[in-house]
Amino acid sequence: MTPPAARSANPLTLKERMKVPRQQMPEQEAALRSANFTEVNLGYSPELARQEALRCLECAKTTCMQKCPVGVKVKEFVQLIVAGDFAGAAAKIREDNVLPAITGRVCPQEDHCEAACTLGKAKNVRPLGIGYLERFVADYEQRMGIRHLPKVPPTGKKVAVVGSGPSGLTVAGDLAQRGHKVCVFEALHELGGVLVYGIPEFRLPKQIIREQLDYLRDMGVEFETDVVVGRTVTIDELMGEEGYDAVFIGTGAGSPQFMGIPGEHLNGVYSANEFLTRINLMKAYQFPRYDEPMVDLHGKDVAVIGGGNTALDAIRSSLRLGARKAYVIYRRSEAEMPARIEEAHHAQQEGIEFHMLTNPVEFLSDGKGWLAGARCVRMELGEPDASGRRRPIPVAGSEFDLPLSVVVIAVGTSANPIVQSTTPGLATDKRGYIQADANTQRTSRKGVFAGGDIVTGSATVILAMGAGRRAAKSIDEYLTSGAWEAPAA
Amino acid sequence: MFKILQAQLLAPGIKRFVIEAPRIAHKQKPGQFVILRINELGERIPITIESSDPVAGTINIVVQAVGKTTHLLHCLGAGDSLADVVGPLGKPSEITKFGTVVVVGGGVGTAMAYPTAAALKRAGNQVISIIGARNKELVLLEKEMSAVSDLLLVTTDDGSYAEKGFVTDKLRELIEAGTRIDLVLAVGPVVMMKAVAELTRPAQIRTVVSLNPIMIDGTGMCGGCRVLVDGKSQFACVDGPEFDAHLVNFEVLVQRNAMYREAERRSMEEFAKERAAQEERAREQMGVECAALPGGER
Secondary structure, three states, rough: OOOOOOOOOOOOOOHHHHHHHOOOOOOHHHHHHOOOOOOOEOOOOHHHHOOOOOOOOOOOOOOOHOOOOOOOOHHHHHHHHHHHHHHHHHHHOOOOOOOHHHHHHHOOOHHHHHHHHHHHOOOOOOOOOOHHHHHHHHHHHHHOOOOOOOOOOOOOOOEEEEOOOOOHHHHHHHHHHOEEEEEEOOOOOOOHHHHHHHHOOOOOHHHHHHHHHOOOOOOEEEEEEOOOOOOOOOOHHHHHOOOOOOOEEEOOOEEEEOOOOOOOOOOOOHHHHHHHHHHHOOOOOOOOOOOOOOOOOOOOEEEEEEEEEEHHHHHHHHHHOOEHHHHHHHOOOOOOOOHHHHHHHHHOOOOOOOOOOOOEEEEOOOOOEEEEEEEEEEEEEEOOOOOOEEEEEEEOOOOEEEEOOOOEOOOEEEEEOHHHHHOOOEEEEOOOOOOOOOOOOEEEOOOOOOOOHHHHOOOOOHHHHHHHHHHHHHHHHHHHHOOOOOOOO | OOOEEEEEEOOOEEEEEEEEHHHHHHHHOOOOOOEEEOOOOOOOEEEEEEEEEOOOEEEEEEEEOOOOHHHHHHHHOOOOOEEEEEEEEOOOOOOOOOOOEEEEOOHHHHHHHHHHHHHHHOOEEEEEEEEEEHHHOOOOOOOHHHOOOOOEEEEOOOOOOOOEOHHHHHHHHHHHHHOOOOOOEOOOOOOHHHHHHHHHHOOOOOOEEEOOOOOOOOOOOOOEEEEEEOOEEHHHHHHEEEEEEEOOOOOHHHHHHHOOOOHHHHHHHHHHHHHHHHHHHHHHHHOOOOOOOOHHHH
């Protein structure tokens, strides 16, 4: 352990800091929240935030920052919270992260900064609540209407960003800060990509996204909705007649995967993307005030297939829409679930039942075209597979039927082909994802960069933002020097 | 916002809208569609593009009033705006010289088949068009179709115009007469497209249909428009909307299109209840009359 920095405002000794318990995130009671779409986590008060910030050991070696995909200067912003300078703390985060109110809510800090935190290495001591603190200062900044706008002169360069999800917005913010003109193109009618159509209100309120977008607008970023790049306009046209000097492609993971089992076309079987889009983007739960309908879930039994965050978002939404029983069906065990621990915990509190080591083999019909249930099989874990997780193997003779009215399939996505198929010379991998250099995010096309899920396949908001940040740095270098070195294939 | 420049009643309950959408007009090819949303509370619906004018920056769509959204659209006229129009979506029709092509248009499907028929004619095909409607008033684009066809056959269900019968009767006659047919393109109600597929299957005539499943985003993101083609899931929005008719599972399409029938009925009922208010608002704000509404006389 290293001694605290000389200019620390923290009055506690290291020993005292280790004795302060991690401050709990105030949350809406489970019984109450499982019937509404209001945010589960309520956020720290200034007192709680300062108390939590006091726990930081202010290590000389900031592994927390190194583990952050966008490199947030954790120690420095936490020190500013200790000093009571919340606005300063927000400005410090913004040097590296243009969407702090979003990452403060949905980033899996337990896999990044908090996993690296020295506090967590000590016996019975939990890591610093870095995500909670980030959220606190981001919300403070928002409430106070604080803006840190770029003061650099315009460079005269124009960059097109394809997709307004986390990677695209990060690129836009970072480039605007360097004086470049940025226009973000979005296929849907609302901005935010997966943040808007995918993540539900109770985890990430739309208002928070809107405020973060307003911040980007104030920084000079322009947005155009209803543009499907590849169809409405191509990458070549953007770089040709529309005069963009560079393009960043951040179109996301795209197409939902189905399981290829019988009964998938029955009414009542949804992809997670469709189910969540109807709810989050189209507000189908407010039908008929909103026009888009969805299956009425009141009193119905609903299951989601899959163990990721998307699966939990879908099933927790169904509970809020009146489902009687809500199940998670996952073919591996709890230890392999890719979802955030906090979200799985929240789901359990809300009364979601978990069928672990279970997989559907067929969706059953009621004889009138509607889903009546799922025929499932028990699984056991064998040797580790390519993903390093133990491979699930069906147990012979273990089939059983689960009566269900609605099934949501959340088993992953595959690459959306629209941009790739309309951009000659843009190299893709075998699965159709765009090939981009891991450090510079350069693609095989000069001036074209890509990042986020369309390069890596489904990942997290923060990893997409990390790619966006690397891309922005390398776009800036390209625009300044004009030098282009094709990435190694 | 996307401005409506013109709205013209083509037949009872069927209107053509000319919409300002320069980016779409610049790119549109026959067979492609747009997704539109009327206002902030609206649903997203797919509509095939009839034609476009890249110079004027406009697209034409032909819309039949069937549900709430299309009825609401019919209340709009020149000067009004739509919240969102996105496209052109879907793969364009395959346009090449096939030889003799039979284009079958049923009801409002005629307007959707028209641009492809015209393009096929331009590509040097012999085009035989068969268009059908319930009655005389509902026969669409007869002049336009005639201009791009070497032979135009018209049917009405009730015999109030041209020949009494269905488009499939005419197609059967052509096949039975031994007419050489290299391709059949059918656009219209699912029952019609299915009947066409069943007719051409034994004759082994390559047949393409344009499918109309329920869609949301139209970019391959949601998978709601999945159709069963040759036993596999395909997304009509990115893999289609045109598919080999002999491989399409029409039963699944009919079943999935009925998924929200109850909700659609309720939406329509509530809309009809507000009809008086809607018409009043339409007159005040837009100076146009609402088109046919359920229970209406028009």
